[in-house]
Amino acid sequence: MSSATQLPQSDLxxxxxxxxxxxxxxxxxxxxxxxxxxxxxxAWVVDALAxxxxxxxxxxxxxxxxxxxxxxxxxxxAPTLLVYGHYDVQPPDPLELWTSPPFxxxxxxxxxxxxxxxxxxxxxxxxxKALERLLGNGGTLPxxxxxxxxxxxxxxxxxxxxxxxxxxxxxxxxxxxxxDSVMFGAGQPSLLFSLRxxxxxxxxxxxxxxxxxxxxxxxTVPNAAVVLARILSTLHDSDERVAIEGFYDGVREWDEExxxxxxxxxxxxxxxxxxxxxxxxxxxxxxxxxxxLWIRPTCEVNGILSGYVKEGAKTVIPAEAMAKISFxxxxxxxxxxxxxLLRAHVTQVTPPEVETEVVELHSGRPWRARPEGPYxxxxxxxxxxxxxxxxVLAGEGGSIPIVADFEDLLGAQVILLGFALPGANVHxxxxxxxxxxxxxxxxxxxxxxxxx
Amino acid sequence: MSSATQLPQSDLxxxxxxxxxxxxxxxxxxxxxxxxxxxxxxAWVVDALAxxxxxxxxxxxxxxxxxxxxxxxxxxxAPTLLVYGHYDVQPPDPLELWTSPPFxxxxxxxxxxxxxxxxxxxxxxxxxKALERLLGNGGTLPxxxxxxxxxxxxxxxxxxxxxxxxxxxxxxxxxxxxxDSVMFGAGQPSLLFSLRxxxxxxxxxxxxxxxxxxxxxxxTVPNAAVVLARILSTLHDSDERVAIEGFYDGVREWDEExxxxxxxxxxxxxxxxxxxxxxxxxxxxxxxxxxxLWIRPTCEVNGILSGYVKEGAKTVIPAEAMAKISFxxxxxxxxxxxxxLLRAHVTQVTPPEVETEVVELHSGRPWRARPEGPYxxxxxxxxxxxxxxxxVLAGEGGSIPIVADFEDLLGAQVILLGFALPGANVHxxxxxxxxxxxxxxxxxxxxxxxxx
Numbered sequence: 006m007s008s009a010t011q012l013p014q015s016d017l018x019x020x021x022x023x024x025x026x027x028x029x030x031x032x033x034x035x036x037x038x039x040x041x042x043x044x045x046x047x048a049w050v051v052d053a054l055a056x057x058x059x060x061x062x063x064x065x066x067x068x069x070x071x072x073x074x075x076x077x078x079x080x081x082x083a084p085t086l087l088v089y090g091h092y093d094v095q096p097p098d099p100l101e102l103w104t105s106p107p108f109x110x111x112x113x114x115x116x117x118x119x120x121x122x123x124x125x126x127x128x129x130x131x132x133x134k135a136l137e138r139l140l141g142n143g144g145t146l147p148x149x150x151x152x153x154x155x156x157x158x159x160x161x162x163x164x165x166x167x168x169x170x171x172x173x174x175x176x177x178x179x180x181x182x183x184x185d186s187v188m189f190g191a192g193q194p195s196l197l198f199s200l201r202x203x204x205x206x207x208x209x210x211x212x213x214x215x216x217x218x219x220x221x222x223x224x225t226v227p228n229a230a231v232v233l234a235r236i237l238s239t240l241h242d243s244d245e246r247v248a249i250e251g252f253y254d255g256v257r258e259w260d261e262e263x264x265x266x267x268x269x270x271x272x273x274x275x276x277x278x279x280x281x282x283x284x285x286x287x288x289x290x291x292x293x294x295x296x297x298l299w300i301r302p303t304c305e306v307n308g309i310l311s312g313y314v315k316e317g318a319k320t321v322i323p324a325e326a327m328a329k330i331s332f333x334x335x336x337x338x339x340x341x342x343x344x345x346l347l348r349a350h351v352t353q354v355t356p357p358e359v360e361t362e363v364v365e366l367h368s369g370r371p372w373r374a375r376p377e378g379p380y381x382x383x384x385x386x387x388x389x390x391x392x393x394x395x396x397v398l399a400g401e402g403g404s405i406p407i408v409a410d411f412e413d414l415l416g417a418q419v420i421l422l423g424f425a426l427p428g429a430n431v432h433x434x435x436x437x438x439x440x441x442x443x444x445x446x447x448x449x450x451x452x453x454x455x456x457x
Numbered sequence: 458m459s460s461a462t463q464l465p466q467s468d469l470x471x472x473x474x475x476x477x478x479x480x481x482x483x484x485x486x487x488x489x490x491x492x493x494x495x496x497x498x499x500a501w502v503v504d505a506l507a508x509x510x511x512x513x514x515x516x517x518x519x520x521x522x523x524x525x526x527x528x529x530x531x532x533x534x535a536p537t538l539l540v541y542g543h544y545d546v547q548p549p550d551p552l553e554l555w556t557s558p559p560f561x562x563x564x565x566x567x568x569x570x571x572x573x574x575x576x577x578x579x580x581x582x583x584x585x586k587a588l589e590r591l592l593g594n595g596g597t598l599p600x601x602x603x604x605x606x607x608x609x610x611x612x613x614x615x616x617x618x619x620x621x622x623x624x625x626x627x628x629x630x631x632x633x634x635x636x637d638s639v640m641f642g643a644g645q646p647s648l649l650f651s652l653r654x655x656x657x658x659x660x661x662x663x664x665x666x667x668x669x670x671x672x673x674x675x676x677t678v679p680n681a682a683v684v685l686a687r688i689l690s691t692l693h694d695s696d697e698r699v700a701i702e703g704f705y706d707g708v709r710e711w712d713e714e715x716x717x718x719x720x721x722x723x724x725x726x727x728x729x730x731x732x733x734x735x736x737x738x739x740x741x742x743x744x745x746x747x748x749x750l751w752i753r754p755t756c757e758v759n760g761i762l763s764g765y766v767k768e769g770a771k772t773v774i775p776a777e778a779m780a781k782i783s784f785x786x787x788x789x790x791x792x793x794x795x796x797x798l799l800r801a802h803v804t805q806v807t808p809p810e811v812e813t814e815v816v817e818l819h820s821g822r823p824w825r826a827r828p829e830g831p832y833x834x835x836x837x838x839x840x841x842x843x844x845x846x847x848x849v850l851a852g853e854g855g856s857i858p859i860v861a862d863f864e865d866l867l868g869a870q871v872i873l874l875g876f877a878l879p880g881a882n883v884h885x886x887x888x889x890x891x892x893x894x895x896x897x898x899x900x901x902x903x904x905x906x907x908x909x
Contacts, residue, residue: 035769096771102667160769187673201672205770214734215554218884219757220653220855221639223785224749225725226735230758230780234689241683273677282666282776283678285810297676305671306682307773312760313781317487317612318657318819319548320783320855321759321884324734328682329765331772333675358737367770403672403772432670432773 012444020443021112023053024130027092028110028119032126034069034093034160043156046092046126047072050154053133058140059152066164069093069156076140076150085149086380086457087178087417088136089407090129090185091158094121095432102434115440122438123425128184128446129154131424135450147457151176155407158185161205161367162407169407169414179418180380181411182453184446186401186423189270191439194388194449195399196381197421198263199299202334202371203404204343205307207364208236208351210326216312219320226322227358230311233326236361239354240304240330244290247304247332249350255338259300266398267295273427280428299400303333329366333402340368369406375418379457384422387452391445403431422449464896472895473564475505476582479544480562480571484578486521486545486612495608498544498578499524502606505585510592511604518616521545521608528592528602537601538832538909539630539869540588541859542581542637543610546573547884554886567892574890575877580636580898581606583876587902599909603628607859610637613657613819614859621859621866631870632832633863634905636898638853638875641722643891646840646901647851648833649873650715651751654786654823655856656795657759659816660688660803662778668764671772678774679810682763685778688813691806692756692782696742699756699784701802707790711752718850719747725879732880751852755785781818785854792820821858827870831909836874839904843897855883874901 032046033039047063047070054061054074061074072092079085097107097120105111110119117127132152139146153176155165169176189195212229242248273294277286288297297303307330312323332343348363355361375381376398388396401421408419424446430436484498485491499515499522506513506526513526524544531537549559549572557563562571569579584604591598605628607617621628641647664681694700725746729738740749749755759782764775784795800815807813827833828850840848853873860871876898882888 035771036767096765096767096769098765098767098771099668201675203672203772205772212735215882215887216551216885217733218855218882219755219759219783220655220785220853221879221881221883222729222733222750223755223757223854224740224753225729225738225746226733227737227739228757230761231689231693234686234758234761234780237683237686238690277674277677281669281674281678283664283810284812285679286677287679287808287810288676294677298674301676303671303675305675305680305772305774306686306764307671307771308764308766308775309682309686309761309778310766312758313548313550314760314762314779315488315548315550317548318781318783319487319550319759319884320655320657322757323760326761327766328686329770331671331770333672356739358735358739360736401672402675403670427673429673430667430670431673432771433668435667 012447017444020134024127024443025110027126027130028121029108031108032093032156033096034157035096043069043093047156050092054152056141057133057137059136059150066168068164071165071168072154074152078145079147079149083147083149084179085151085177087176087181087415088132088150088152089181089183089411090132090154091125091156092129092154093156093159094126095124095159099434104435112440116437117440118435118437120436122436123429124431124436125158125185127438128424131184131446131450135447138451139454146454151178165407166410169410173414176415178415181415181417181419182422183405183408183419184422184424185405186403186421187425187427187429188423189397189399191426192392193394194392194396196376196384196396197401197423198374198376198398199400200372200408201402201404202338202340203331203367203369203406204334204340205329205331205367206344206347207366208328208330209362209364210359211324212359213322213324216324217322219322222322227356228322229326229359230323232356232359233309233311233328236351236354237306237328245287246289247302249346251346252343255342256302256335257337267299268293270295270397276427298402300335302335302338305331307331333404334371336371336373338371340370369404370409372408374421378418380418380420383453383456384420386456387449390452391449462900464899469896472586476579476895477562479578479582480573481560483560484545484608485548486609487548495521495545499608502544506604508593509585509589511588511602518620520616523617523620524606526604530597531599531601535599535601536631537603537629539628539633539867540584540602540604541633541635541863542584542606543577543608544581544606545608545611546578547576547611551886556887564892568889569892570887570889572888574888575881576883576888577610577637579890580876583636583898583902587899590903591906598906603630617859618862621862625866628867630867633867633869633871634874635857635860635871636874636876637857638855638873639877639879639881640875641849641851643878644844645846646844646848648828648836648848649853649875650826650828650850651852652824652860653854653856654790654792655783655819655821655858656786656792657781657783657819658796658799659818660780660782661814661816662811663776664811665774665776668776669774671774674774679808680774681778681811682775684808684811685761685763685780688803688806689758689780697739698741699754701798703798704795707794708754708787709789719751720745722747722849728879750854752787754787754790757783759783785856786823788823788825790823792822821856822861824860826873830870832870832872835905835908836872838908839901842904843901
């Protein structure tokens with residue numbers, strides 16, 4: 006096989022139409038009202054896999070189904086490559102901050118705007134179309150290909166791990182390739198050397214039996230909102246380090262080579278300010294922004310709700326308060342250990358007159374790459390050819406919890422080959438994917454397969 | 458005139474029907490979707506005033522209208538008594554915690570349950586019916602009577618003060634009588650010696666331009682929810698005193714007589730625990746629960762909203778966060794000064810990388826009674842006759858901001874004669890009013906007028 010440098014315009018036009026159709030399906034896995042839509046998106050993937058020449062089916066799970074496609078034409082002796090992606094998306098809230106509706110994809114200024122454009126429908130789509138070009142008309146490849154697209158990545162991949170465990174032999178692969186991350190920058194391709202893990206909790210405070218009048222009772226009873234704020238204020242110290250005892254015990258220090266490679270990369274400071282709209286950066290003292298993003302753990306409050314939050318003034322003392330709290334973890338931190346430490350911390354700072362509860366919602370282990378071997382080299386080579394620039398090694402602050410499972414359960418090397426760009430607004434309003442990466446991404450994958 | 462000891466059952470049955478009709482109108486002044494209903498409640502009061510023999514009309518304001526009734530039959534030389542109440546109610550949220558719907562009044566265990574049953578429709582109703590008995594069939598009184606019921610008490614009486622200012626002569630009165638508070642306890646009538654004032658704010662934090670992915674950006678940008686929690690945690694010190702510099706400067710110490718009178722009252726500790734469902738009481742160190750309720754100021758967080766607060770896990774760094782913060786004030790604290798102090802405090806504790814804003818939503822000055830004179834004596838006497846027990850002097854932790862205005866603008870003595878009971882759940886789900894106080898309240902008012 007030889008690598009092309011561009012795709013026919015008629016194909017690109019069709020890809021755009023098909024991708025938009027995929028993005029229009031509101032497959033929000035976290036919310037029960039979108040359950041049918043999530044399934045529809047899974048079925049859409051199955052149809053696209055079948056059109057690409059794979060044997061495809063929707064596999065039921067206890068939650069949202071898995072779209073599975075297999076092409077075994079390379080024969081039982083040939084190696085197998087597993088392509089992983091997900092067809093579910095984050096909730097689109099707050100809706101009012103979207104310039105165009107989240108499930109009405111549109112192209113503006115060279116970007117495709119839609120929920121899921123980058124995370125991960127748009128990137129999964131690249132694989133579907135690359136395989137369609139390679140296998141769709143009876144073509145062949147030197148490797149067997151399995152495509153696995155789940156519908157629960159945004160809610161913790163709850164049912165994927167049991168599926169991997171029970172299908173170890175069927176899914177056995179030498180390598181897993183995943184496009185669900187960003188390149189280091191526009192025009193600067195990259196391969197990932199790490200992912201952070203995640204531990205996500207809901208903290209609940211109950212102070213009184215019911216909301217109370219702040220005049221009639223104010224000055225005598227505990228206030229759930231006040232207690233919650235105080236607990237949250239103990240999560241960091243004045244150096245913005247996580248102030249939970251033992252939290253850093255599991256953090257493995259990175260080798261000097263990786264830290265030097267990070268220091269040699271162009272500064273992300275200005276682009277971070279531009280992408281986020283922050284007036285200033287902040288974070289753990291003693292580390293650069295890229296280090297804080299890639300190789301240091303964090304603690305964030307993702308949401309708080311208590312009392313009266315609508316229009317106007319209501320003079321209540323809130324009975325209850327809730328916060329969503331999550332941690333990004335780095336090797337070798339363990340989400341279960343973090344849960345134990347958080348519980349101990351909350352117990353210690355809870356005043357005797359209120360009740361608190363910590364509920365685990367979601368978790369994933371951190372991951373560190375093996376940046377070597379033929380699959381890694383093929384990916385590196387393909388990125389250089391498609392983007393005309395040497396790829397760099399980069400970290401990723403986000404989490405793909407299933408990555409560690411792929412390595413453990415299938416014994417596969419994982420290659421993280423992302424095509425979104427920094428500032429893609431994944432998990433935020435106005436999520437986007439660069440329109441020209443539709444072509445460049447497919448070309449990269451075609452080149453990748455051609456060098457295997 | 459002589460005082461009766463009970464009312465005919467047929468009248469009580471009719472009063473119950475009429476009160477329920479009044480309570481069924483969802484006159485939530487804070488919410489624009491209830492604007493028409495709020496007006497309907499005002500018109501209902503006008504009809505009731507006309508039925509009671511007063512000249513009545515709905516007076517337009519820039520907001521919800523004022524229901525005004527006048528009876529000038531005592532002649533221009535006779536003194537005038539002004540009856541004040543309000544026909545608007547607090548929002549009923551959280552709806553799911555009501556045993557029966559807030560606008561479907563029902564009697565259970567001797568209590569009328571409905572939003573507004575105690576605050577203040579139920580108590581205003583007592584005055585309407587007492588006047589109907591006295592004036593309805595061409596009866597007369599030795600004093601002229603003006604009834605003023607507003608529809609904006611729960612949103613700060615914004616348009617009432619300008620109305621009082623522009624109608625000083627028409628509304629001139631020797632005394633203002635208000636039933637919008639609670640008695641000290643069941644079977645223990647009381648007259649109020651104080652009201653706390655109120656200063657209510659919304660604190661807004663903006664950290665970034667949009668919600669951000671906590672993996673992609675976590676560790677580099679400020680988190681609005683975290684910053685808000687930290688700011689809120691600075692509002693109190695470890696003695697539960699308000700930790701805003703200068704906050705206590707305006708607090709006038711109470712005389713030893715009042716403090717001794719408070720100490721001699723039965724303890725509220727057990728009843729507070731029972732009413733509120735709290736596991737323990739808390740509040741400013743060095744003061745008893747009744748002192749903390751009546752003669753000490755407070756700071757409460759009434760609501761917090763930031764980031765993702767629905768079902769499941771969403772890994773965002775919130776761009777914005779909001780808290781409703783209010784203070785109960787005591788003489789001689791000034792809400793405007795408290796606003797200035799809060800702004801200075803928030804500015805001081807706001808980190809440079811975020812923006813904060815303090816918006817004033819609602820305020821009212823604290824008040825201290827003159828517990829003497831013929832109107833006070835008449836009320837004292839009437840309570841003793843109707844309830845068979847000597848009334849006590851009590852404080853009130855809540856606020857009726859217009860009280861200070863009545864004194865200043867009309868030169869009137871204000872008498873606060875409440876008939877609700879502690880634990881009435883005003884501003885909370887399952888608000889109630891004792892059913893037998895429908896009769897006892899009207900009997901008290903009939904006795905009050907008979908001794909003028």
